[in-house]
Amino acid sequence: MATTRAPEDAYTAEPFVPDGADLTALRRAAAGCRGCPLHRAATRTVFGAGSADARVMLVGEQPGDQEDRQGKPFVGPAGKLLDRALAEAGLDPAEAYVTNAVKHFKFTRAAPGKRRIHKAPSLREMTACGPWLAAELALVEPELIVVLGATAGKALLGPAFRVGEVRGTVLEREIHGRPERLVPTVHPSSVLRADDREQAYQGLVADLGVAVQALG
Ligand code: SF4
Numbered sequence: 001m002a003t004t005r006a007p008e009d010a011y012t013a014e015p016f017v018p019d020g021a022d023l024t025a026l027r028r029a030a031a032g033c034r035g036c037p038l039h040r041a042a043t044r045t046v047f048g049a050g051s052a053d054a055r056v057m058l059v060g061e062q063p064g065d066q067e068d069r070q071g072k073p074f075v076g077p078a079g080k081l082l083d084r085a086l087a088e089a090g091l092d093p094a095e096a097y098v099t100n101a102v103k104h105f106k107f108t109r110a111a112p113g114k115r116r117i118h119k120a121p122s123l124r125e126m127t128a129c130g131p132w133l134a135a136e137l138a139l140v141e142p143e144l145i146v147v148l149g150a151t152a153g154k155a156l157l158g159p160a161f162r163v164g165e166v167r168g169t170v171l172e173r174e175i176h177g178r179p180e181r182l183v184p185t186v187h188p189s190s191v192l193r194a195d196d197r198e199q200a201y202q203g204l205v206a207d208l209g210v211a212v213q214a215l216g
Contacts, residue, residue, distance in 0.1 A: 008034050008036050011036050011125070012127075013035030016032065022052070023139055030047045030103060033104075035128050035129065041106075042105040042107075043069060043105070046103055047073075047132070048098060049098055050097030054097035055095065055096075055143045056142055056145070056211065057098075057099065057140055058146045059133065060078075060151075064078065064118060065116050073098050081192060081201070082204075085205045085208055088205050088208075089205050089209045099136055101126055101152045102126055106118070106121050120151060129155075134176040137180075138178070149186055149189075150163050167186065167203075169184070169210070170183055170214045171183070171184070
C-alpha cells in the first residue's frame with residue numbers, strides 16, 4: 001500500500017511561504033507551517049516582531065518556553081536581558097526587528113509533565129526554517145543584522161561559524177542573494193548561564209556597541 005508523506009518529512013518551509021506577502025501575511029502563513037517536525041510538540045509558531053522599516057534585525061536561535069507560550073520572540077528572561085543590553089549600548093529595542101533562525105520551540109522533558117528543557121535545533125531543522133528568515137530579510141532589508149549566538153550564525157553564515165572567532169566585528173557577506181552587514185555576538189541566554197555573569201553581560205554590551213557604531 002502506498003504511504004502518504006507528511007509535509008514535515010520534506011524538511012523545508014518553502015511550500016508554506018507565500019509569494020509577494022507583507023509581514024502580516026507572512027506571519028499568518030507561518031502559523032500553519034509544517035515544514036519540519038518541530039511544530040508537533042511546540043504550542044505555536046513564534047514569528048519575528050517589529051517594523052518592516054527597522055534598520056537593524058536581531059536574529060536569535062529559537063523561541064524558548066515563555067516565547068512559545070506567549071507567541072512573541074524574546075519575551076523571556078534572555079529577552080529582558082537583551083533589551084537592557086541594547087538600551088545600554090544605545091539602541092532602542094523598540095526600533096529593532098527581532099526574530100529567530102527557527103520558529104518553533106524545540107525541547108525535551110526529563111519525565112512526562114516535567115519542565116520543558118531547551119534543546120538546540122539541528123542543522124536540518126535550521127535549514128528547513130531558512131525560507132522564513134530569508135523572507136523576513138527580503139521584506140525588512142535591514143542595514144545591519146545582529147547575529148545572536150552560534151545557531152543564528154550557522155543559519156546565516158554556514159555550519160563553520162564560530163561565534164568566539166568573530167564576535168564584536170562587522171562582517172560583510174552575501175546572504176540569500178543580498179549583500180549584508182552583520183555583527184555577531186553571544187546569545188543573551190549564555191550570559192544568564194555564565195559563571196561571571198557581569199563580565200559576560202559587559203561583553204554583550206560591548207559587541208552591541210559595535211553594532212550601534214556600524215549603524216552610524
Ligand atoms: S521550525 Fe520552521 S520549518 Fe519547522 S515547522 Fe516550524 S516554522 Fe516550519
